[in-house]
Amino acid sequence: xxxxxxxxxxxxxxxxxxxxxxxxxxxxxxxxxxxxxxxxxxxxxxxxxxxxxxxxxxxxxxxxxxxxxxxxxxxxxxxxxxxxxxxxxxxxxxxxxxxxxxxxxxxxxxxxxxxxxxxxxxxxxxxxxxxxxxxxxxxxxxxxxxxxxxxxxxxxxxxxxxxxxxxxxxxxxxxxxxxxxxxxxxxxxxxxxxxxxxxxxxxxxxxxxxxxxxxxxxxxxxxxxxxxxxxxxxxxxxxxxxxxxxxxxxxxxxxxxxxxxxxxxxxxxxxxxxxxxxxxxxxxxxxxxxxxxxxxxxxxxxxxxxxxxxxxxxxxxxxxxxxxxxxxxxxxxxxxxxxxxxxxxxxxxxxxxxxxxxxxxxxxxxxxxxxxxxxxxxxxxxxxxxxxxxxxxxxxxxxxxxxxxxxxxxxxxxxxxxxxxxxxxxxxxxxxxxxxxxxxxxxxxxxxxxxxxxxxxxxxxxxxxxxxxxxxxxxxxxxxxxxxxxxxxxxxxxxxxxxxxxxxxxxxxxxxxxxxxxxxxxxxxxxxxxxxxxxxxxxxxxxxxxxxxxxxxxxxxxxxxxxxxxxxxxxxxxxxxxxxxxxxxxxxxxxxxxxxxxxxxxxxxxxxxxxxxxxxxxxxxxxxxxxxxxxxxxxxxxxxxxxxxxxxxxxxxxxxx
Numbered sequence: 001x002x003x004x005x006x007x008x009x010x011x012x013x014x015x016x017x018x019x020x021x022x023x024x025x026x027x028x029x030x031x032x033x034x035x036x037x038x039x040x041x042x043x044x045x046x047x048x049x050x051x052x053x054x055x056x057x058x059x060x061x062x063x064x065x066x067x068x069x070x071x072x073x074x075x076x077x078x079x080x081x082x083x084x085x086x087x088x089x090x091x092x093x094x095x096x097x098x099x100x101x102x103x104x105x106x107x108x109x110x111x112x113x114x115x116x117x118x119x120x121x122x123x124x125x126x127x128x129x130x131x132x133x134x135x136x137x138x139x140x141x142x143x144x145x146x147x148x149x150x151x152x153x154x155x156x157x158x159x160x161x162x163x164x165x166x167x168x169x170x171x172x173x174x175x176x177x178x179x180x181x182x183x184x185x186x187x188x189x190x191x192x193x194x195x196x197x198x199x200x201x202x203x204x205x206x207x208x209x210x211x212x213x214x215x216x217x218x219x220x221x222x223x224x225x226x227x228x229x230x231x232x233x234x235x236x237x238x239x240x241x242x243x244x245x246x247x248x249x250x251x252x253x254x255x256x257x258x259x260x261x262x263x264x265x266x267x268x269x270x271x272x273x274x275x276x277x278x279x280x281x282x283x284x285x286x287x288x289x290x291x292x293x294x295x296x297x298x299x300x301x302x303x304x305x306x307x308x309x310x311x312x313x314x315x316x317x318x319x320x321x322x323x324x325x326x327x328x329x330x331x332x333x334x335x336x337x338x339x340x341x342x343x344x345x346x347x348x349x350x351x352x353x354x355x356x357x358x359x360x361x362x363x364x365x366x367x368x369x370x371x372x373x374x375x376x377x378x379x380x381x382x383x384x385x386x387x388x389x390x391x392x393x394x395x396x397x398x399x400x401x402x403x404x405x406x407x408x409x410x411x412x413x414x415x416x417x418x419x420x421x422x423x424x425x426x427x428x429x430x431x432x433x434x435x436x437x438x439x440x441x442x443x444x445x446x447x448x449x450x451x452x453x454x455x456x457x458x459x460x461x462x463x464x465x466x467x468x469x470x471x472x473x474x475x476x477x478x479x480x481x482x483x484x485x486x487x488x489x490x491x492x493x494x495x496x497x498x499x500x501x502x503x504x505x506x507x508x509x510x511x512x513x514x515x516x517x518x519x520x521x522x523x524x525x526x527x528x529x530x531x532x533x534x535x536x537x538x539x540x541x542x543x544x545x546x547x548x549x550x551x552x553x554x555x556x557x558x559x560x561x562x563x564x565x566x567x568x569x570x571x572x573x574x575x576x577x578x579x580x581x582x583x584x585x586x587x588x589x590x591x592x593x594x595x596x597x598x599x600x601x602x603x604x605x606x607x608x609x610x611x612x613x614x615x616x617x618x619x620x621x622x623x624x625x626x627x628x629x630x631x632x633x634x635x636x637x638x639x640x641x642x643x644x645x646x647x648x649x650x651x652x653x654x655x656x657x
Contacts, residue, residue: 003131005029006062009040010069010077011049016042016184018175019070019098020194026174027167028124034131037062038175041081043184050084056176057089064131065089067115069108070098071207072397072415073435076423079112079416086114095130097123099207102216103398104412106143109150111412118143120152121217122159122197124167141218155218159197165226169194170233172240182241189275189303190243193230195258198222200250201279201321205309205356207396209321215398222250227261234262238271242295247277247305252286259289269293277305279324281334287341298345301385304338306331307351309393311371315358328375335384348386350375353393353434354451357401360442365451370481373458377473381579390455392436405438430456430500446493453488454481456500457508464505465536467572474579475526475587476516483522487511505540509533525587531569535597538566542599554647557624558656560616564599565655571595573606600653611637616646619656 007026009018018040029036039056041049057065065085069078082094097119101108109118119126119141126141136144140157143150170191172178185191198219199210206212213219237244249255262268273295282304296302310316313327326334331350338346352372359368372390379386395401397415408414418437422428430452439448458481461469472480491511492499513533516522523529542564570593572578581590594609598616607615615637618628625647632643650656 001063002035003064003133004035004060004062005037005064005066005127005131006056006060007036007038007066007068008053008081009038009042010067010074010081011041011044011046012074012077014073015071016040016188017192018181019068020169020192021197022068023171023174024164024167024169024194025123025127027169027171028163029127029131030174031167032128032132034128036174040175040177040181042077043177043180046080053081053084054088057085057092062092064093064095066095066097066127068098069096069101072100072419073394075100075415075419082112082114093117095119095127099212099216100397100415104410104415106150106152107410107412109143109145116145121155121219122157124159124163125157158219159223161223161226164197164223165229168233168236170237172237178240185245186241186243189245190273191237191241192245192247193233194225195230195246195248195254196222196224196250201324202400203321203324204319204400205353205393205396207398207402209399211400212396212398215403224251224254227254227258230258231261231265231268234268234272235265238267242272243275244272245275245277249277249279252280256286256289259286259293262293263289270295273297273300273302275303275305279307281306281326281330282338284337284341287338291341296342296345301345301347303347303349305349305351306334309351309353310356310359311352311368311375312359312364315356315364318358319356328371332375332378335379335386336382339384344383344385346385348384350386350388352388352390354390354455355393355436355439355443355448357405357438357440360440362443362447362451365443365447366454366481366485369451369454369458370478373462373481374473374478376462377470380470380575381474383576390459392432392434393438394434395436395438401438428452429498450485450488450493453492453499454484456503457484457488460503460505460508465509465539467575467578468509468532468536470575470579471532471572471582472512472526474582476522479522479525483512483515487515506537509537509540527587528569532572535566535568535572538597538599539604543604544602546601552648554625554651555657556626557622558619558651560619561655561657564653566597566599567609567612568595568597569593571606571608573597573604598650598653598655600649600655605649615643616650 007022018038022038026036026038037060041053044052067078067081085092085094093116094114095117096108096115101118102120105118105120109115117130120143121141123141126139129139130142136142136146137153140153141155143152172182175181182191198213199208199222201209202211203209274290294302308316308328308331309319311328316325335348338348354368359365372388376388379388395406402409406414419435422432422435430449476483513529516526516529570578585591595606596609596612598605614635615632618631629640629643632638633640647656
């Protein structure tokens, strides 16, 4: 029987993406007259994955199935898929490949008895030979079972540029349900464009670095495709999607050459929206070329990504390759340059992570936390359209970190144990948002817990009490983190139970008020602290409350529920203008701007007190709705339709009853 290969991207809650090289493997094998199809089980929930798998195995009748094990976060999906297939389709030969598979190699085959073969490194030629029934001993890069022995052949095959350029990485029709996959990608970053394989750089945390490739793929230099090959792929892809993603930038000159080639191809100009993962800062030439070629839609903004990883410039030089590092000051200037070119019509994401072996002590971590959250404030204050993410570092298998800091790193059990321990929340009481298995031993558990609480609180303030966070940042500057640190030490560190799961924000806000108001040096920097905290406590109590009824009934002579109305000295919610006033007038001289805040369902309405006095406050006099509308028309305050909508919202939110 002629061999038929089904390649499976295993179920994963972390990775919906099929590794970029997989479509190229399909095309390579198809050119060798080997039938091949691709199935992405990550598109489906675990309950339906088995039925989907059964359906396509029955439909395609593969002789071989290859499971992609490319990143460590997919390990549980690989185990489930292998066990499921072997228990039901024992006649099918199971292959495994990908970065993580290649790293564990022989040990993975020993631990996972359902696998028959494993490909280490470039898979194209080895798969071709295997599927054409070559002698196992003659297949490079392959690890296989021979009776009770496991045999590892030499990793001698490395794909060259000519071969890499002769195959397509954008023929999406190899994939079952490719329309669903494209739709899913369009809700995220778009279809990833395959540029090349391998890396020049030695970033310590990355499983795709030069050193990592030597470990999991025996590859000591990158190989890139020809520009013509990528142009050909883009021509093919434009019939399926308009949203693409590039995150392979070992040579910016190469990327610029690709852009110039696209510019000479009329059918590719203003055809795609490109989301771009940059490894270095942008220059004017890049931004100008990008603007000329790609779609920049104000309603659906493209994204630029940059990964400083750590705030401290010296630490960044230690963990990233020297060619892809930059200073925070350079980064700020670059964001202004992007803003000048695109006027906030480009979204920018900046990625920082914790923990790194260049940030070893608690004072180091405190400076990192302070610097990153100050940078968040600077972005808002300077109206720069950039989101800053500060998450746990995922310690990539085969990275320098993994090799240096993980005990027994080449044992597959080490990965599975760490993954399951993290999933069951045995390791940490605080929320972990990545596969973080390394923390510097120079940080004690107490110090890690303290760092996590400080970050958790600052993130909570930024998310739920946005205006307070930025006003405290501008008034208190570096003192802000000291205040949060003191509150953490005094109020939270010794509490029983999970303080992360049970954070009471009204209580936290009160702690902040007491801490600042109780110290003259702090209260002089933020003299309206009690006023702004009072507003935010009400915000915590009343915002996002549930709507009891959808009834449109309105009492003809309504009363005001003053619990949902609050009067304060300034319009803090008009944040940018308030920050400008602080800068212009000074914190001690800023004039009062009496403002009323009305807490609606999922919104807060603010208006000058004088406007409130001549509008909604008139209901205190016992007037009817008809009289109110008549009065507003006489006073020529807004329009009748405005008041109709406003009154409806006030009733829906129980402000009027």
